[in-house]
Amino acid sequence: MTELRNVEADLSRFRTRILVASAVVLGCFLLLALRLTYLQVVRHEDLLEQAESNRTAIVPVVPNRGLIMDRNGVVLATNYSAYTLEITPSKVDNLEKTVEELSAILEITHRDRRRFKKLMDESKSFESLPIRTRLSDTEVARFAAQRFRFPGVEIKARLFRNYPYGELASHVIGYIGRINQAEKQQIEDSEDSANYRGTEYIGKLGVEQSFEALLHGRTGVESVETSAGGRAVRKLASAPATRGDAVMLSIDIKLQNLIETMFGSRRGAMVVLDPKTGQVLAFVSKPTFDPNLFVEGIDSESWQALNESLEKPLLNRALRGTYPPGSTYKPFMALAALQTGKRAPSTIINDNASWTFGGHTFRSHGDTALGPVDMYKAIVKSSNVYFYSLANDLGVDAIHDFMKPLGLGQLTGIDINGEVRGVLPSQEWKRNTYKRPEQRKWYAGETISLGIGQGYNSFTMLQLAQATAILANGGIKHKPQLVIATHDAGTGQTVEVPPAEPVDLGFSPANVALVRKAMVGVTQEGTSARVFAGAAYLSGGKTGTAQAVSIGQKEKYDAKKLEEHLRDHALYTAFAPADDPKIALAIVVENAGFGAAAAAPIARRVFDYLLQGEYPNKEDLAAVQKGLAAAPIGKPRRVDEIAWPPEP
DSSP: OOOOOOHHHHHHHHHHHHHHHHHHHHHHHHHHHHHHHIIIIITHHHHHHHHHHHHEEEEEEOOOOOOEEOTTOOEEEEEEEEEEEEEOGGGOSOHHHHHHHHHTTSOOOHHHHHHHHHHHHHSOTTSOEEEEEEEOHHHHHHHHTTGGGOTTEEEEEEEEEEOTTTTTTHHHHOOEEEOOHHHHHHHHHSTTGGGGTTOOEEEOSHHHHHTHHHHHOBOEEEEEEEOTTSOEEEEEEEEOOBOOOEEEESOOHHHHHHHHHHHTTOOEEEEEEOTTTOBEEEEEEESOOOTHHHHTOOOHHHHHHHHSOTTOTTSOHHHHOOBOOGGGGHHHHHHHHHHHTSOOTTOOEEEOSEEEETTEEEEOGGGOOOEEEOHHHHHHTTOHHHHHHHHHHHOHHHHHHHHGGGTTTSOOOOSSSOOOOOBOOOHHHHHHHOOSHHHHSOOHHHHHGGGGTOTTOBBOHHHHHHHHHHHHTTTEEOOOBSEEEEEOTTTOOEEEOOOOOOEEOOOOHHHHHHHHHHHHHHHHHSTTTTTTTTOSSOOEEEEEEEOSSOOOTTOOOOGGGSOGGGSOEEEEEEEESSSSOOEEEEEEETTOOOHHHHTHHHHHHHHIIIIIOEEOOHHHHHHHHTTOOSSOOSOOEEGGGSOSSOOO
């Protein structure tokens, strides 16, 4: 039996399906239209910005670091551009294999590998680290031809710091090095963090560190169009970096070189000041180090050699080395006696080569009796007995209160970081320093040795030089200053750095004149007379010999029986010319014995250089280095005849 279809019902169902399908399609189109409207109208600005950021990249432009120059414009720190081969460890599957394959194309030394390993230990895996620096054009082309084999390895053009004179004045100039994690955190927490985007190096020591804000410059930016693979296609816009300001130091690099040469292989420090301004003319610490070692990241072997050396080449002895002042303390003790009224210039003390207090006998150096001495003779002949007695009369706290304004045992405020205070003892200092009750008590016998610059006294050469400058300048105190001007790279203007306001310590001119006269006597008839024989000018000075180790009261000092590092230090403080001092200095030569033999000859040639324009001949230089010369040997050379840069 044939089934009859209901055509009308089928058509009705078909029409319903068509309507539903049409409604669905229309709804979909409506949703698409709404979405398109939302994206094109509502989120237009946001999406345009995202698209633009995908198409472009903002790249920081690291500025050229500012130059460092001496007072005469000699460049002591500069920059050069070079190619480096860099590896991003996180992008390399097998680092050791990659380095081996690279070494088949380019020379990669054992030192390069050690330095790279040290950088890896100090950095994060996603940072790009140099394994080779200063690539030649040939080496760059050789790698470029095989770059496809080395994902995560690339050639970069970088600016490098260069110290053209190597070890010369390295403690003053300092050095730059890669930013470590602690420094990175400090930068991120500072207001200037944006200025260090892209920067990998920062000042670590000396002027490089202390004047980092000026030397660094302002970071620029470049907007570049990139491909889908992230490669730069073209530059769209840029804001150029601003080079760091140049910094001009007060030091005379030729004088600095002369002094460092005269020290030879000996250890020590010397500071030369202009007493009328506080400007530092020379700032010497020996031994030195080569700051160029740190520029590319120092390798572990070189770092170990510097850090563990018994010579301590990384120690800035002029700024951080403290020494007993020895007999160079005596002129200041004499001035203290005059200012406090404890002694008259004519007071006679009988020097019998020893002085006894509380059952202890304090000796004179060499056990030589000088007989009756007044203040003038006590300074000229360096009488220990006179100043033992004077220290006892003054007392430790009176000595402390007088010496403190002179800057002894105090921070001078010099414009580089890292200065140490040293020790200017007092009863309060001892109570605060020691823990056990018997250690905290000040005993009267401890005061005696302070009079000759021994005991707890411990000062830097910078402090001694400043105190000598104050004496030379009639009691007017200037803060030591290393940076005297800056040169703005943007405006081209040179701006002088004003010195701090001087302070008048209020000393009696008559008292200052008496002490200065006695120091002139030291160079004419006293312990440094041989050194200054034939000088065309008058100078004042005071020799000093300071114990490196304590010798028992019953023992006699004999340098020949002691190891070199246990022998006395040689010191000398001086000013010149005597009638109107323009130079003041302090020097220590470690474990070199008498100040007149090792330290004063260097001071003599500094005065000859600055006052007479004379430079030692080679024979004389060799003799000074060995501690064998007093007055200059042979005819000196003229300073303007000396070749610069210095011979290696």
